[in-house]
Amino acid sequence: MRARTGLFFTFLGLGIGLFAARADSEFxxxxxxxxxxxxxxxxxxxxxxxxxxxxxxxxxxxxxxIAAFGDGALVVExxxxxxxxxxxxxxxxxxxxxxxxxxxxxxxxxxxxxxVADRNGDRIVVVSLAKGLTKRxxxxxxxxxYGVALTPDRKTLLVTAVADRTLTGYRARDGKxxxxxxxxxxxxxxxxxxxxxxxxxxxxxxxxxxxVPLRNGRKDGTPRYVNIERQGPVVNRVRRFGTNLxxxxxxxxxxxxxxxxxxxxxxxxxxxxxxxxxxxQQSTPVQATISENRGSYGGGASPPIEHRxxxxxxxxxxxxxxxxxxxxLHQPRGAAYDSKLDxxxxxxxxxxxxxxxxxxxxxxxxxxxxxxxxxxxxxxCGPTGMALNDDGVLLVHCSLSRRVVRYNPNKWVNGYKSGxxxxxxxxxxxxxxGRNMFRKGKDFRMSxxxxxxxxxxxxxxxxxxxxxxxxxxxxxxxxxxGRVAGTHPFKWDGGDKTxxxxxxxxxxxxxxxxxxxxxxxxxxxxxxxTKPPRSPKQNNKYAIARGKALFRSKTLKCASCxxxxxxxxxxxxxxxxxxxxxxxxxxxxGLASSAPYYHDGSAASLRALLLENGxxxxxxxxxxxxxxxxxDLIAYLKTL
Numbered sequence: 001m002r003a004r005t006g007l008f009f010t011f012l013g014l015g016i017g018l019f020a021a022r023a024d025s026e027f028x029x030x031x032x033x034x035x036x037x038x039x040x041x042x043x044x045x046x047x048x049x050x051x052x053x054x055x056x057x058x059x060x061x062x063x064x065x066i067a068a069f070g071d072g073a074l075v076v077e078x079x080x081x082x083x084x085x086x087x088x089x090x091x092x093x094x095x096x097x098x099x100x101x102x103x104x105x106x107x108x109x110x111x112x113x114x115x116v117a118d119r120n121g122d123r124i125v126v127v128s129l130a131k132g133l134t135k136r137x138x139x140x141x142x143x144x145x146y147g148v149a150l151t152p153d154r155k156t157l158l159v160t161a162v163a164d165r166t167l168t169g170y171r172a173r174d175g176k177x178x179x180x181x182x183x184x185x186x187x188x189x190x191x192x193x194x195x196x197x198x199x200x201x202x203x204x205x206x207x208x209x210x211x212v213p214l215r216n217g218r219k220d221g222t223p224r225y226v227n228i229e230r231q232g233p234v235v236n237r238v239r240r241f242g243t244n245l246x247x248x249x250x251x252x253x254x255x256x257x258x259x260x261x262x263x264x265x266x267x268x269x270x271x272x273x274x275x276x277x278x279x280x281q282q283s284t285p286v287q288a289t290i291s292e293n294r295g296s297y298g299g300g301a302s303p304p305i306e307h308r309x310x311x312x313x314x315x316x317x318x319x320x321x322x323x324x325x326x327x328x329l330h331q332p333r334g335a336a337y338d339s340k341l342d343x344x345x346x347x348x349x350x351x352x353x354x355x356x357x358x359x360x361x362x363x364x365x366x367x368x369x370x371x372x373x374x375x376x377x378x379x380x381c382g383p384t385g386m387a388l389n390d391d392g393v394l395l396v397h398c399s400l401s402r403r404v405v406r407y408n409p410n411k412w413v414n415g416y417k418s419g420x421x422x423x424x425x426x427x428x429x430x431x432x433x434g435r436n437m438f439r440k441g442k443d444f445r446m447s448x449x450x451x452x453x454x455x456x457x458x459x460x461x462x463x464x465x466x467x468x469x470x471x472x473x474x475x476x477x478x479x480x481x482g483r484v485a486g487t488h489p490f491k492w493d494g495g496d497k498t499x500x501x502x503x504x505x506x507x508x509x510x511x512x513x514x515x516x517x518x519x520x521x522x523x524x525x526x527x528x529x530t531k532p533p534r535s536p537k538q539n540n541k542y543a544i545a546r547g548k549a550l551f552r553s554k555t556l557k558c559a560s561c562x563x564x565x566x567x568x569x570x571x572x573x574x575x576x577x578x579x580x581x582x583x584x585x586x587x588x589x590g591l592a593s594s595a596p597y598y599h600d601g602s603a604a605s606l607r608a609l610l611l612e613n614g615x616x617x618x619x620x621x622x623x624x625x626x627x628x629x630x631x632d633l634i635a636y637l638k639t640l
Contacts, residue, residue: 036306036328039355039367046313046321047362052272055194055339057388062191062269063104063148064334065385066397066404067114069129073387073395073404074114076102080423083116083125085133090404090419096133098125104189104385106148106157108172115157115172117145120534124148124159124175139175142166144534147190149199156217158199160187163534163593167201167210169217179219183210185465185595189267193274194339200276200312202265205465209268209278209312211320226320228278228310229262258288262310263464264456266384269335272342272361278310279332279346281456285468296448297510299469303451307332309346311360328370329355330441331455336386336394343368343409345394347383350441350453354383354396356409368409376418377401379436400436427529434526437519445519448511454523461530463594467601470509476601479594482532483587484524487566492599494572494584499524532590535639547636550629555621561585567640583616592638606634 059067067074072086072093081100085093101120107113112129113136124139142161149158156178157170165187168180186204192214193199201210208227213220265280287300298304307329313321329348336345337360344360347353352374359365373381373396382400389395396405402422408415425432437443438458442450457464461481467474475492489495490502500520507515515523538544552559561569567589572582583599597603603614610630612622625633 036303037326038328038370039325039357040327041323041325041365043323045363045365046311046323047275047360047365048273049363050273051359052339052342052361054341057339057390058152058194059387060106060108060150060154061152061194062189062267063106063117064267064336064387064397065104065399066387066395067105067107068387068389068395069107069109069114073389074105074107074129075397075404075422076105076116076385077402077423078102078119078399079402079426081118081120082423083114083127083133084422085129086404086419086422088406090406090417090422092420092422094132095423096127096135103146104148106150108150108154110154115139115148115150117141117148117159119144119146119162124157124170126175137175139170141170142168142180143537147188147201149190149192151192151214151217152194152196153217158190158192160190160201162187163536165536167199167212169219178217181212181219181223183223184208184225185593186462188265191268191270191276193270195274198274200268200270200278202268202278202280204264204266204459204462207262209265209276209310211276211312211315224315224320226312226322227262228265228280228312228322229260229282229308229324257286257290258284259286260284261464261466262308263466264331264333264459266333266459267335269337269344271337271344272339274314275361276312277335277337277344277360278312279329279335280308280310281331282306282308283457283464283466285466286474287469290469297452297468297470299472303449304468305452305456307348311365327355329353330450331439331453334384334386334397336388338388338392340392345386345388345409347373347386347396348441349382349384349399350439350455352377352381352383354386354394354407371407371409371416373398373405373407373416373418375416377403379432380440381405382436382439400432400439428525430522430525431529432526434522434524437515437523438526444513445515446507446510446512452510461527462533462590465595467596474600476596476599478586479533479590480527481530482589483566484530485528485566487568487587488570489572489584492584493582499527533593535590536592538635538639540635543632543635544639545636547632547634550625550633551636555624562588588637588640591640606637610634 065076071088075084081098081102083096083098099118099121103117103119105116114127116125126136128134128136142164144163145159146162147160157172159168165183169178184206189202199212208225211224261283262280265278269277284304287298290299309325311323330350332346333349334347344357346355354371356368358368380400381398383396384399385397387395394407404419406417439455441453444450457477463477463479467476489497496502503520503523566587568585568587572584574582597609598614598616603609
């Protein structure tokens with residue numbers, strides 16, 4: 001028996017060693033990039049020396065695409081907009097249509113209710129779980145609801161709205177709006193602290209989290225914004241964001257060599273001692289040492305994107321200390337916390353793995369393991385949401401394979417089980433292949449040593465809001481959603497005549513080994529299926545009408561270049577005073593979500609663009625615009 005036990009642990013140790021070697025080999029030391037540790041704190045931990053009290057798990061404090069319910073799970077499938085109840089094995093028991101694009105849900109287990117965000121329908125669907133799945137009522141929201149969370153007393157539902165950039169509190173029992181605040185661009189997940197005294201919101205492009213004081217479910221003061229990368233700049237004076245903010249100048253932060261920016265904070269979660277954990281990525285668009293190596297985004301020899309977790313401590317004496325850890329997941333997105341064990345789970349959307357940390361709210365924080373969830377999933381898993389059931393089993397929603405994975409972290413053997421596909425994909429096989437390539441990290445075909453994926457700079461086919469040093473130029477990240485089909489030629493100078501050529505040249509610029517013609521067709525098929533971002537709600541129809549008239553006027557002549565269904569005439573123009581080459585006419589679809597503006601991102605806002613406060617001039621007779629004209633034009637441009 002002893003011999004068998006010893007042999008088992010020998011093989012176990014060998015397996016763990018092989019796993020670690022495989023993971024590290026993805027970023028093995030080479031002529032450019034250093035190896036990436038599985039988990040490494042880059043500064044002093046900010047956790048409390050006293051272990052947190054072991055409390056009952058409160059899953060409703062943060063939304064996700066999956067929630068534990070009974071012996072199974074509730075899953076939101078965004079591609080089909082379906083809410084699905086599964087059994088213990090992860091198989092479908094019942095399905096209910098919510099609306100294509102449905103994003104997150106949160107469950108009130110005591111009342112047996114689920115609150116599901118219908119992202120495209122601008123509503124929360126309240127579903128009774130008492131006897132299967134039954135729609136009970138809906139709650140009208142601001143434009144494009146995404147993140148949801150319940151206060152601990154289950155009386156207040158918090159909802160983030162992407163297009164309208166708000167966080168709103170609704171009375172759970174009847175859906176009445178209690179309060180609402182304006183937020184910076186691209187808000188996503190929201191979480192409530194276990195004591196109900198605070199909420200935190202993550203963003204894709206802001207570089208900070210918003211912390212909102214609460215009292216009895218109502219906002220109790222002004223939101224505080226905490227930079228999650230202390231090395232980086234305070235992004236556009238984030239404390240002043242709101243409907244009255246007007247950015248008038250350029251964005252010097254996009255050209256500051258060596259400055260870093262936190263991006264893609266899809267989710268936030270509270271852990272012990274009211275610490276906020278924020279998975280994200282760090283981007284360095286212009287590196288401190290410029291070498292202009294072939295394919296080096298950022299202009300240097302180091303990987304321009306790193307994957308991180310920020311730990312933001314509770315506010316003490318006016319300070320909120322932040323610790324940051326570097327990790328070897330790619331595109332960390334989902335997070336779940338086990339309050340009984342002070343254990344954190346983080347999912348790697350681009351690498352199909354789960355990072356598990358012990359003592360996460362304490363100075364003794366340490367890596368427990370990294371678990372792959374790619375086994376048996378084609379084209380891949382793409383883990384987005386996670387939840388813990390009452391037994392401490394982790395439920396993982398694989399958004400690409402549309403399956404539920406059950407992982408018991410306390411079992412070394414048979415701890416991993418994957419359920420069947422819950423729904424059929426509405427995408428074609430070619431589009432599915434392209435989506436997998438678009439999000440996949442650690443893929444040597446796509447970038448130097450697989451450090452970057454398309455999704456790294458284009459989350460949800462959008463833009464990271466940065467301007468990158470690329471082959472001697474400073475070029476802003478273009479919005480892709482809805483702007484690809486029928487808008488050739490591509491690149492800022494119109495140098496790539498077709499989409500296939502453009503995709504293959506982009507991979508070359510990223511330093512990848514290259515993709516085949518079929519690979520490029522798959523990427524193109526996926527990108528042409530994407531839709532532009534939703535427009536924010538505009539209340540002044542008269543201002544919009546005046547702005548539209550100005551846009552089409554013979555004085556400004558905006559419509560002479562930006563015309564047709566894609567708002568581009570697909571031609572290039574010589575702006576010799578400011579540019580060395582001709583400039584391609586970009587599509588204006590989703591304009592409100594594509595800041596900064598101009599090819600180099602030198603105009604921080606639409607107002608800065610119309611005031612010609614960027615590096616490009618001479619596009620229309622903008623000097624003739626009055627202050628009211630500018631307000632009207634902005635109102636119209638935001639509807640595009």
